[in-house]
Structures are given as C-alpha cells and as structure tokens.
Amino acid sequence: MTIPADLKYTKSHEWVRLEADGSATVGITHHAQELLGDMVFVENPVVGRKLTQGEECAVVESVKAASDVYAPIAGEVIAANGDVESAPESINQDAYTAWLFKLKPASAADLGALLDAAAYQALVDSEAH
Amino acid sequence: MLKQTPLNAAHHAAGAKMVDFGGWDMPLHYGSQLGEHHKVRTDAGMFDVSHMQVVDLTGEGARAFLRQLMANNVDKITLPGKALYSCMLNEQGGVIDDLIIYFMREDWFRIVVNAGTAEKDLAWMDAQREKLASQLTLTPRRDLAMIAVQGPNARAKFWAAMPGSQDISQHLKPFQAAEMGTMFIARTGYTGEDGFEIMIPAKAAPFLWQALQEQGVAPIGLGARDTLRLEAGMNLYGQDMDENVSPLESGLAWTVDLASPRDFIGRQALTSQPVAHQLMGLLLTDKGVLRSHQKVVTAQGEGEITSGGFSPTLNQSIALARLPATIAAGDTVQVEIRGKLLNAKVVRYPFVRNGKAC
Structure with a gap:
C-alpha cells in the first residue's frame, strides 16, 4: 500500500492531516495496523483534553496486544471518532480514512517537524530489515 | 537459528506472518486472525502443531510407572487408543507440564507434551524412569509431525483428503485414537470443536497439509489457536499454570485423581497445602x-x-x-x-x- 503523500507522519506510526479549517486529524498508519493485526478496541481521548506533543493519549487494541497512540503535535482534542470506537476493524480496512481524533493545534508550525511520506516510507523500510 | 517444522515451507508459501514461538519459527496468522478463528468455529481449519513433542514409553510395567509419574490415574484408560489428560507434578505439587497420554498396549503408552517444556519434561521423565522403572524406554519421536484439523466439518474434510481414513477413524469417541499404517489419528484438539490431531511421518506431512487445503481446510495460526482455546476454557501451560502453582488452584482439580490410593509424585504436597x-x-x-x-x-x-x-x-x-x-x-x-x-x-x-x- 502506498503511503499518502498529503499526510504527515510520526516515528511512532501515527498519521496527521491538516484540514482546511486549521484542525489536525490523527490516525494510525497502515503499517501500524498491519503490525498489530485485527483491531478489537479503541479508546480515544476525551474532547477538551489538552495534549502535549508525544503524550500517550489513545489506545488501540488488536487481538494480539494493546498499543499506545501518541499525540503527534500539541493541541486540544476537538473531536473523537465514535464510529471507529464501535467498529475498530475499520482501521484494518482503511487506516487512512478511519481516523481516531481531531486536534486544534497549539501551533500549526509543529506539523512541519513531522515526517513526510518519503521519510516515513524510509522508516518503514528500515524496520523491515 | 529458529527450529522449523516439516511444514515451515508451506507456511512461508501461504504468506504467513511468522513469529519466534519458544525457539520455533511458527505462523502467527495467514492474514486475519479473526477470520481464521471463525473458520474453525463454522467450518474447518488446520494447525501445524509439529513443535509439540511425541514421546513413546515402551516396556513392561509402563502403566505402573505412569501411576506414579502422573497426577491423573492411567487406570482410567484401558481401551486401546483411549487418551487421558494429565498434569505431571514436581515434589512440591507444582505443574511441570500438562500432557495427553494415549494407552496403546500394556507395553506402549504414547505421551504428547508441550513444545516449550519438551526438554525439561524428557529430562524429568528420564530421571524418574531411571529411579522407578529402569527397564522402560522413552523415545522422543522427532520423526513425527502433527497436524490438528478442527471444526464442525473437520472430520469429513479429513476423510475426503485421506482415502481409507474414514473406516478407521469414524467410530472414534472423543479422546480416543487409532493407528492407520504410520499415521496416528486422535479425536482430540485444543479448540472446543470436533476434529482430529494427526501424527504423521515428517516427510508425509506436507502432502497431508496440501490434501487438506484442497478440501477447503484453511491454515490457522497460533493467534487464533490461542483465542479458540481461551474460549474453550482450556489451560495454557506457562500462563494458567506452571511449576509454582498447584493444579488445584489452576482449574485442574478434575484432572488430579486423589480417589485412588496411588502415591504419585506431588500428591503429598498437594494434600498438605490449603487451596x-x-x-x-x-x-x-x-x-x-x-x-x-x-x-x-x-x-x-x-x-x-x-x-x-x-x-x-x-x-x-x-x-x-x-x-x-x-x-x-x-x-x-x-x-x-x-x-x-x-x-x-x-x-x-x-x-x-x-x-x-x-
């Protein structure tokens, strides 16, 4: 699966999309769901919670294991995806549409420090060896 | 270097996600663990369990030796092919392993032990044999592979895959086995479904695997094996019991025979500890x-x-x-x-x- 070029990525396998309204949508990557296997549980941060960059803020659990999701950038949680909480398997079906939560970034400039698609691809490739 | 079963190439060819399972290169899943789980519950799946160790105990007085070695009572199995689930305890009453014993003849019992504990088990069994019944022989059957076929359609699909097997195995009751040439067919499993566990010479295993696949039996990885056994309420050695806990505190009291006067290893410790x-x-x-x-x-x-x-x-x-x-x-x-x-x-x-x- 190709890594979408319009998203930003973290070393801990989250993706981030900057929306037109200035908010940031967060999910986990296709590579991450492949490593974890069939998803069975998602716990999102509550709306209104203020996150610092790198903070543990959500949990995804597969049949295999629980995995923490880290805030890619600092910001306030403005939405949590209830659909993905009730159907965690949607992450396996398409990790880039099954978003977890949306943030109001503390600073839009923080996104610039994240990995682009090419850099994330290189990270995935290096993990395969 | 990880150990490989005779079906290793088949797992890789099927695109399995492989993991290090106690030193063995084993399939975790072949795509979807959930899909594999449902396949076993609704149809038929097959598991490579060749990492488990088959041990043949032969010689005169095998039954008397097992009366002392095992917490369950081998006198419960008198019909040839009949199987018994038992714990093997240490002197402190802890569980060295849980295993299945098949009674074949008075001078031949077949024992199947867990992969991760196989060496420890063999060492323990051999030390006890030396002490209690040195005339007996313990033979680890490393020449055998084992395939479990499980699910509501497992038996029918196995019969279709293996001509001649139906006559020999259709009348087997749960926990009973029969030989078919060099093959050993047991109506046992670790999923809570009907099916067989088949021991077969290593060289023949890939052919049986292939024949089962042609009958629509899906390969199932260790991931689904674990969720299936958990749903079936079957203990997993190393998690639900080990050498430091009593079988009486591990849901295994039903396998510990205290009714007979046998003095099996661990009995004294078990009966002197509060539960x-x-x-x-x-x-x-x-x-x-x-x-x-x-x-x-x-x-x-x-x-x-x-x-x-x-x-x-x-x-x-x-x-x-x-x-x-x-x-x-x-x-x-x-x-x-x-x-x-x-x-x-x-x-x-x-x-x-x-x-x-x-």
Whole structure:
C-alpha cells in the first residue's frame, strides 16, 4: 500500500492531516495496523483534553496486544471518532480514512517537524530489515 | 537459528506472518486472525502443531510407572487408543507440564507434551524412569509431525483428503485414537470443536497439509489457536499454570485423581497445602480488553488474570483468572486496566463449545 503523500507522519506510526479549517486529524498508519493485526478496541481521548506533543493519549487494541497512540503535535482534542470506537476493524480496512481524533493545534508550525511520506516510507523500510 | 517444522515451507508459501514461538519459527496468522478463528468455529481449519513433542514409553510395567509419574490415574484408560489428560507434578505439587497420554498396549503408552517444556519434561521423565522403572524406554519421536484439523466439518474434510481414513477413524469417541499404517489419528484438539490431531511421518506431512487445503481446510495460526482455546476454557501451560502453582488452584482439580490410593509424585504436597485460590472465567462488562497479568480487585482480596483476550465468538473480552477461593460465579469484580477499574462478571467456563456460547 502506498503511503499518502498529503499526510504527515510520526516515528511512532501515527498519521496527521491538516484540514482546511486549521484542525489536525490523527490516525494510525497502515503499517501500524498491519503490525498489530485485527483491531478489537479503541479508546480515544476525551474532547477538551489538552495534549502535549508525544503524550500517550489513545489506545488501540488488536487481538494480539494493546498499543499506545501518541499525540503527534500539541493541541486540544476537538473531536473523537465514535464510529471507529464501535467498529475498530475499520482501521484494518482503511487506516487512512478511519481516523481516531481531531486536534486544534497549539501551533500549526509543529506539523512541519513531522515526517513526510518519503521519510516515513524510509522508516518503514528500515524496520523491515 | 529458529527450529522449523516439516511444514515451515508451506507456511512461508501461504504468506504467513511468522513469529519466534519458544525457539520455533511458527505462523502467527495467514492474514486475519479473526477470520481464521471463525473458520474453525463454522467450518474447518488446520494447525501445524509439529513443535509439540511425541514421546513413546515402551516396556513392561509402563502403566505402573505412569501411576506414579502422573497426577491423573492411567487406570482410567484401558481401551486401546483411549487418551487421558494429565498434569505431571514436581515434589512440591507444582505443574511441570500438562500432557495427553494415549494407552496403546500394556507395553506402549504414547505421551504428547508441550513444545516449550519438551526438554525439561524428557529430562524429568528420564530421571524418574531411571529411579522407578529402569527397564522402560522413552523415545522422543522427532520423526513425527502433527497436524490438528478442527471444526464442525473437520472430520469429513479429513476423510475426503485421506482415502481409507474414514473406516478407521469414524467410530472414534472423543479422546480416543487409532493407528492407520504410520499415521496416528486422535479425536482430540485444543479448540472446543470436533476434529482430529494427526501424527504423521515428517516427510508425509506436507502432502497431508496440501490434501487438506484442497478440501477447503484453511491454515490457522497460533493467534487464533490461542483465542479458540481461551474460549474453550482450556489451560495454557506457562500462563494458567506452571511449576509454582498447584493444579488445584489452576482449574485442574478434575484432572488430579486423589480417589485412588496411588502415591504419585506431588500428591503429598498437594494434600498438605490449603487451596486458597481458584481459576474462574471473567466476562468484561465494560469496554476494553482483558490481558494476562492484569490485577483483579474483589471484596475478598486480589486476584490476577492468567489468560485474557478478545473473544471473536462472543464479541467481548474474556479471561481466565486466579481468584480468591470464596468468589462465586455471578459475582462482579473489577480489573485494573491502565489505572482504571473496569467491571467484570465472574463466570464458569468454557465460554464456547461446538460453535456456541455456553
């Protein structure tokens, strides 16, 4: 699966999309769901919670294991995806549409420090060896 | 270097995600663990369990030796081919391993032990043999592979894959085995479904695997093997019991025969210790996933989850937990998950048998 070029990525396998309204949508990557296997549980941060960059803020659990999701950038949680909480398997079906939560970034400039698609691809490739 | 079963190439060819399982290169899943789980519950799946160790015990007086070596009573198996599930205990009453013993003849019993404990088991069995019955011979059958075919359609599909096998195996009762040439067909398993476990010469195993695949039997990885056995309420060695806990506190009292006057290894320790805990099932009523080692909080003291996970059949998280002996089925307890206390209901297990919730 190709890594979408319009998203930003973290070393801990989250993706981030900057929306037109200035908010940031967060999910986990296709590579991450492949490593974890069939998803069975998602716990999102509550709306209104203020996150610092790198903070543990959500949990995804597969049949295999629980995995923490880290805030890619600092910001306030403005939405949590209830659909993905009730159907965690949607992450396996398409990790880039099954978003977890949306943030109001503390600073839009923080996104610039994240990995682009090419850099994330290189990270995935290096993990395969 | 990881050890490989005779089916290793078949797993790689099928695109399995392989993992290091106690030193063996084994398939975790072939795509979807959930899909594989449902396939076994509704149709038929096959597992490579060749990493498990078959040991033949031969010679005069084999039964008398096993009376001392095993916590369950081998005198329960007198019909040729009949199998018995038992624990093998140390002097302290801890579980060295859980295993299956097949009675074939008075001078031949076949024992199947866990992969991770095989060397330790063999060393223990041999030391006891030396002490108690040195005329006996223990032969680890490293020349045999083992394939488990499980599911409501497993037996019919095996018969279709292996001409001539139906006559020999269709009248087998659960926990009974028969030989067919160099093959050994046992109506046993680790899923809570009907089916067979087939021991077969290593060289022939890939052909049986292929023939089963042609009958629509899906390969199933260790991931689904674990969720299937957990739903079936079957203990896993190293998680639900080990050398440091009594089988009486591990849900295995039904396998420990204290009715006969046999003086088996570990008996004295077992009968002199108080039984303060029990193994019970948990159903998580809040949202989340129970995992092994999570703490259980009850009004009568703390407990611990020994095996936990998501039940694909119940679509809910389930667990086996070691709880204070005074807790009863129907009680509500709390499980600590990431600092939060979630509610779980105490239940008797199995959770699922023959495709249906219990």
